[in-house]
Amino acid sequence: MNNKKKALAYIRVSRLGREKSKSENARFRDKESPQTQMEHIKRYCEQKGYEIINVFEDLDYSGGTDDRPDFQKMFHEIRTNKDVDAVIVYSLSRFARDVLDLNKYLVVLEEHKVDFVSCTEEFLRTDTMYGKFLINIIGAVAQLQREQIAENVRDNMRNKALRGQFLGGIPPFGYVLNEDNQKFVIKEEEAEVVKLIFDRYINGDGIIKIRNYLNKNAFLGRDDYSVGTLQSILKNVHYTGDYVYSKRKNISRTKKKKTDEEEWIIVENNHPPIISKQQYLSVQKLMKKRNRSNPENLDKRVSGNQFLSGILQCSSCGHKYYHGPKRNGSGNKFDYYVCGGYKTKGKPYCTNKRGLRIDWVDQLIHDSITEVLNKDTFLNMYKQTFSDMIKEIEAGLSESAEITKEIDRLKDEQSRYLKLIVRTDNDQLINQYEGEIQFRNEEIENLEGKLKDNSKNEKTKEMLIELKKLIEEMFFEGENFKEFVVLGINQVGPITRNFVRVVEIQDEEEFNRTKLDITFAFRKEELKLLLNIKSAFKLYNRMKANKNELTENEAKGIQEIIDKALNEYNNCVYNVEFGPPVSYKL
Incomplete structure (x- = not known):
């Protein structure tokens, strides 16, 4: 029986930790590199009896703010996973440098009965009275240091600016x-x-x-x-x-x-x-x-929150479409989606010059979503995806066996070179052997990365099985989502738009038409989103059975349920690892 406490490991490295290098792969200083931090955390967990169940990394993020992607993901897991016992970091400064942020998140940890542990500062832990006290003291000192550093940087930059020296970035064209x-x-x-x-x-x-x-x-x-x-x-x-x-x-x-x-x-x-x-x-x-x-310029500054904002994509240049009002010959203004690439760079950069009337294309996509919201379509998509994924899983398992053999072979070669180093005093040969060992070490790291990717296949298979259960649960007896979405874009658009991954636009000028290629996204999160609006659906059905219009309170109730479901969806969507796509051409 596994009695180990469950821990989340958190690693953070700021830009200040990089060596001066123009390379995208510039390494961090050894004392605070991600690898060093992880090694300390693993060693600590082995000694103290913790089991690491997840690792979160924010690379190139400052500790002076909580606006860090993996930091927020970690706290989402803390709020939703009752099995988490502790958060373990390399040092307090990796967790937070701002006292207000530090205290805010320590309160969250305490509310969920999760301990905070700094593995290189054993006295900084929240499961002791003195540890809690010292965390706040050292956190205040860390914030003071950060503010002093920031002030020195600002003074240096200001002095350089007064001398007319460029302070970084790309010089102006010319x-x-x-x-x-x-x-x-x-x-x-x-x-x-x-x-x-x-x-x-x-x-x-x-x-x-x-x-x-x-x-x-x-x-x-x-x-x-x-x-x-x-x-x-x-x-x-x-x-x-x-x-x-x-x-x-x-x-x-x-x-x-x-x-x-x-x-x-x-x-x-x-x-x-x-x-x-x-x-x-x-x-x-x-x-x-x-x-x-030009008064029309004022209109162009208002983009609004269109139904397909951020979803339409140009097949010619890859840019997104955005809101661009136009006027016809009679002076009437219509709202259009226009290609960002063509609008800013024109031809020959992009050939998709035709705009799309927002009122037409929004309704068209909304109707297409309505058409696929039925059990048969979902199950057919599932069967096709399941078949494709099983083939990938089998291929991945076969490749993993070969990768494991290759890793073993490279490790044997490393061992032989180590023995040769021990047997010789020739510095030139030692350097050569060390180079061979390092080369094989890099090869092993690459192969282990592939092995890790393939290991996700079993999780994907489990997710597919869960997906089928969700599909069957979603289409409960006597309730039809196709009828629900007739409420229209304004009411349920924020729900249905999440079922579209991308709409690719191709302007076929020679035929005087525009082709839309829609790729739908049906992941488990989208299915759960529909399950979470069951009560809104029942409210709508009750209104329809009584042949009455929606009362103000009923409309408000439906909107509250939709808003709550969307909030839960937006908080968990970054965990999505798999989504079966399907394309429709209109």
Whole structure:
């Protein structure tokens, strides 16, 4: 009988832990690398009798915020899995550096009777009175250190900005960076394109016309100049030779906010100009004037929450479709989905120039979902998917046996080289043998990764069996989801749209038509989503049987059930590992 406590391991590494390297595979410092943290956690668990049931990793995330994907997934598991006994980390700083976050999540752990343990700081654990006290003290010290470091970084960056030195990122198009003084140097061929863009805009060409001209003539071998690129060039004050810093500040990991002009750092005549200050000011005045003169531009800034937002995808360039209002010859405005690639970059980058009327295509997709929400369709999809997956599982098991043999062979070779190292004093031979061992070690790691992927096959098979049970449970006697979804997009659209994985759009201009290829997603989470709205369905059926309109309270009740089901769905959907797809062409 297994009496070990169940533990979740959590690993975090911040950007500050990386060595200076331009490589995407830059390694973290040994003392805080993911591998080092995991080794300490495993060793601790073996000594103290814990069983690790799941590992969560946030690589390149700061401990100063709780906005970390795996950190949030871990706490979702803590809230839903009653078997979890402890969260084990390498050190307290890996868990949180902000005192408020630390206390907030320690309260959650306490509510669910889950211990917090730092494996390199044995005294920092929540199952003792002194441990709880010390965690808060050390957490406060860690936060102070973080704030001091952040203040030093800000001061250093401000001092560099005052000297006109570029503070990172990609230099503006038309410049390269002088590595010695960290200032911009003109890149002639790109600078000529910048001058052309400013000249044509001042002489009356619009941004789209300039974009089409650049792409058609493939300036610098490119045909993907976009509206956004040209706008950023036309608004960039650095082309005048002035350096401006602190126009925006970070308010979160992904969001920035404009700062007041008095907060900007401006260093005039800092680097060689590409255009004159007069040209720049003329362009800013023209952009403001042209923006005001076109009221339709205001509509384009309002994207709304369309039924198929983020689902429609262009078959030509791979971009998503988004909301783009248009007016017909009579001046009537219609809401369209338009390809983001064509809208920003035009031809030849993308050939799908036709927009899709939102009111038409939303209803079309909604109706297609209604058509497949029946037991026969679901079961046919299941049988097809089950057959395909069984073949993959068998192939994976066969491959796993071969991989295991190969791993054993490589380990035997490593052992032989180790023996050769012991027997020789020749440094050159020792280096050669160590290289051979390292090479085989990398091969073993790659093969073990494949082996781990194949080991998921059995879990997938279990999930398929569970899927069949859910399908049979979902279509309970006397209740038909096809009838329920006739409530319409506004009421049940947020539910049904989750059954569409992607809709691929292909503009067949020669036939004056657009082809839609719909791939539906029927995972266990989507099936559970339908099960969770049973009570809403029964409420709807009762209303229909009485031949009455929905009362305000009934409509509100249905909406509350749908909102609650969607909230549960959104919290667990990241755990999805498998979803049988099926495509329909309309």
